[in-house]
Amino acid sequence: MITAEGATTVLSGCVAASSPYFSIVERNDAGHWVLCKSIANRPLRRQDAPPVYDLNGAVYAWRRGVLGATNEVFNPDAQLYVMPPERGLDIDSHFDFVIAEALIARENG
Template identity: 45%
Template sequence: MKRLCTICARSGSKGVINKNIRELAGKPLLAYSILQARASQLFDAIAVSSDCDKFLRLANHWGAEYLIKRPDFLATDEAPKIPVIQHCLKSVEEVSKMNFDVIVDLDVTSPLRYISDIKEVIDLLETKQVSNVITGTPARRSPYFNLVEINGQGGVQLSKPLSKPIFRRQDAPKSYDMNASIYAWKKEVLIQSQTVFHEDTLLYIMPAERSVDIDSELDFQFVELLMKKRGDYDGSNIL
């Protein structure tokens, strides 16, 4: 069974300029996912997809084996991620002459994952024989208890009220935040997908301290602090 790791690194970040290559704890953010994929020894190929030649050169420096130039229509703010991964898969298969069975995408902006997280996600996918696996962390707000919406009349209501009200968050059904860390698919599912949600999609649960998705200056500072605290900057020594 052949596995491809994809890492998608668009250059046009608006919230934090060039965040995918911004230095974090001594390395560009992009480097962490590449190093984790290499250290895991789980993949037959590691590919980085980007619209920017500078990003691709950097990816090559840190060990990516396949550098996929993304077409402009897949590099806009509105472009969904799944077509980007599909394009990357197709391009790598054409160049490498390999056919992959499993595709695992590591999100650049979630560098706190461990190697063991990647391994467990792949094990779930391959042993349970499901379409795909996504990752998440226990939600800080519950749609059944303290996550609210403004309704059509301007009032406030619970996002997902229960037929019988609850008065403690602990009594609410468990909810999870997708943490944008790891996505794994069987190839035959990915090439036909427009969504990450299928009838048999499984969730791999990660703790909050490995689930920070960098989207702001504060996130950068927080992630760097956590990296320094655990003493392993890219998770490659935590198997």
């Protein structure tokens, strides 16, 4: 992707299970809970919301000189390598580790 598409950065991610247009909320300055992002025609189902992706940390690739030139991981010339969720698990909790172990056990028969 870096050479074929001229990207300066390639990161990997998976289709997100939650959506900031439908089910991810934050508290606004007035203390009210609101959707993180809004669009004109709010979807009635998460599946109808615009696709969003979770970065999974499996792939981080930069062109030489780009990484040190800014403190930003994402830049305008970045590309996303979309992978199946079972190929790029984030292990941030004990539950995540249990899921990873179960997937490995299933693969090994």
